[in-house]
Amino acid sequence: MQHSSTANLEVGGRGHCIAFGVAPAEILKEPAGARYDSRAQILARGGLMKILEGRTIGDVYTMDRRPSLLVGPDERFTAVVRRFAERPEMRGIFVVGEKDRLIGMITRRDLLDWARVQLGEATYSAEEAWLAEDVRLTALMRAITAGEVMRPGSEAAAVRPSDTLAEALRRMIAHDLICLPVVDEQGRVLGDLKLTEVLACALEANSQADEASDIDLMPRC
Numbered sequence: 001m002q003h004s005s006t007a008n009l010e011v012g013g014r015g016h017c018i019a020f021g022v023a024p025a026e027i028l029k030e031p032a033g034a035r036y037d038s039r040a041q042i043l044a045r046g047g048l049m050k051i052l053e054g055r056t057i058g059d060v061y062t063m064d065r066r067p068s069l070l071v072g073p074d075e076r077f078t079a080v081v082r083r084f085a086e087r088p089e090m091r092g093i094f095v096v097g098e099k100d101r102l103i104g105m106i107t108r109r110d111l112l113d114w115a116r117v118q119l120g121e122a123t124y125s126a127e128e129a130w131l132a133e134d135v136r137l138t139a140l141m142r143a144i145t146a147g148e149v150m151r152p153g154s155e156a157a158a159v160r161p162s163d164t165l166a167e168a169l170r171r172m173i174a175h176d177l178i179c180l181p182v183v184d185e186q187g188r189v190l191g192d193l194k195l196t197e198v199l200a201c202a203l204e205a206n207s208q209a210d211e212a213s214d215i216d217l218m219p220r221c
Contacts (some may be wrong), residue, residue, distance in 0.1 A: 049166045051205045052198065057168055058161030060201050061182050061193040068092040068179065068192045073103055073147030077114070080106070080146050092179040094189055095150045101187045105154040106146060107177060114149060117141050158183045161190070165198050172198075 069090045071080050084090055093106040117140045143149045157175040159168050159182055168180060178195040 048202055049169070051202050052166035052169060053164050055165045055201055055205075056161065057159055057163050057165060057182060057193055060165070060197045061161065061191055067194075068094055068181070068189075070094050070096050070100060070189060071106075071146045073097065073145060073150070075146045077143060077146050077149045080149075081111070081114075084111075091194060092181070092192055093146075094181050094192075095146050096189055099186075100189045102155055102158055102181055102183050102189050103147070104150040104152070105157065105177075105181065106150050107154065107175075109176070110140075110149055110151050113137060114140050114143070157181070158187070159193060160184070165201060168193055169195075169198055 073095050095103045097103050157171050157180055159180050180193045182190045182193050
């Protein structure tokens with residue numbers, strides 16, 4: 001089994017790059033008035049999910065725990081932030097229990113919300129405290145441990161090596177994540193799957209299909 005370690009991915013020429021600030025849902029948006037003239041363009045939009053349905057996460061994910069930080073639920077969150085900041089290669093923060101079984105995730109949004117609270121930028125009114133966002137910010141104000149900062153329900157974003165890349169992309173879009181934990185049948189963290197790895201696989205298949213189409217169109221003697 002070969003594992004991809006793609007870190008950056010250029011798309012569409014002219015140096016355009018999919019970076020960490022790009023939400024997965026943005027990739028599937030169709031520009032107004034867009035026209036698709038080539039096979040590669042058609043595949044890139046209409047055939048993307050079909051391509052990803054034919055590949056599994058086990059084909060491409062990075063089987064290495066180092067790219068994402070594993071922390072315990074009782075670890076002080078300030079220590080987690082320090083460890084994360086000191087390791088720029090880290091891509092995600094996974095909260096695990098006994099034998100590295102996944103409990104949940106701390107997402108980029110959680111980090112930003114925590115920073116807002118610490119900087120005093122989080123504001124809300126007493127009348128609106130029942131709203132989910134305000135309840136979340138209130139919880140972060142009192143949070144001390146990683147388990148208290150962890151987003152509730154985030155463990156549902158986990159995928160298994162046997163899942164398709166299409167399912168992984170759907171979960172990235174649903175949970176607004178660019179990095180998913182890959183777990184085994186017992187829920188133990190095996191590694192992580194990045195958005196760039198998913199897209200690199202799809203674009204490679206696009207390129208191969210386009211090359212095959214060009215060969216078919218070549219004149220025969």
